[in-house]
Amino acid sequence: MFVVGDRMTRAVVTAAPGETLASAAAKMKAGNFRRLPVMDKKKLVGILSEFDLKLHSDALEKTLVETAMTRHSITIESSETPEHAAKLMSDHEVGALPVLKGGKLAGIVTAKDLMMPEPTPLPDWNTHKRR
Numbered sequence: 001m002f003v004v005g006d007r008m009t010r011a012v013v014t015a016a017p018g019e020t021l022a023s024a025a026a027k028m029k030a031g032n033f034r035r036l037p038v039m040d041k042k043k044l045v046g047i048l049s050e051f052d053l054k055l056h057s058d059a060l061e062k063t064l065v066e067t068a069m070t071r072h073s074i075t076i077e078s079s080e081t082p083e084h085a086a087k088l089m090s091d092h093e094v095g096a097l098p099v100l101k102g103g104k105l106a107g108i109v110t111a112k113d114l115m116m117p118e119p120t121p122l123p124d125w126n127t128h129k130r131r
Contacts (some may be wrong), residue, residue, distance in 0.1 A: 004085050005078030007114060008099045008107030014039045015048050017066035025053050025063050037098045037105055038069045044098055044105050047073040073098055078106050086114050 014038040017023040021024065024036055038046040046069035049065055056063045074092050076085050078101040089111055099107040 002082055004076055004080050004082060004099055005122045006108050007082055008078065008109040010107045012037060012108050015065045017045060017064065019065050020022050020061055021053055021063045021065060021068055022060040023049055024057055026061055035096045037108060039105065040067055047098060075100050077101065085109055086090065086116055089116065090124065103123060
């Protein structure tokens with residue numbers, strides 16, 4: 001039987017609450033990610049998505065991650081089933097879940113990892129284009 005730990009990405013790129021959205025956007029672009037778990041002193045404190053960046057696209061250099069991130073993100077344990085992860089994503093309309101093992105961030109699992117469609121695809125956008 002497969003578990004989430006078998007499907008997740010282990011080498012997770014994260015953001016810190018005090019870094020700018022411009023810095024987080026650069027990490028997302030470099031890694032071709034749509035989400036970054038937000039860590040404060042090795043503790044998961046939220047998740048930042050491409051959607052959050054889009055909402056603040058006119059002030060990426062001035063806005064901190066902690067301002068835009070979703071606090072209390074939906075998480076899953078690495079020992080849970082992919083079906084449970086898929087249900088959580090569907091029920092909460094999210095495209096990724098930080099994966100915990102023993103209360104610590106162990107990875108991230110995305111809709112793509114589970115061969116699911118994204119809940120709400122976003123149009124392409126340019127972080128350098130201002131509205």
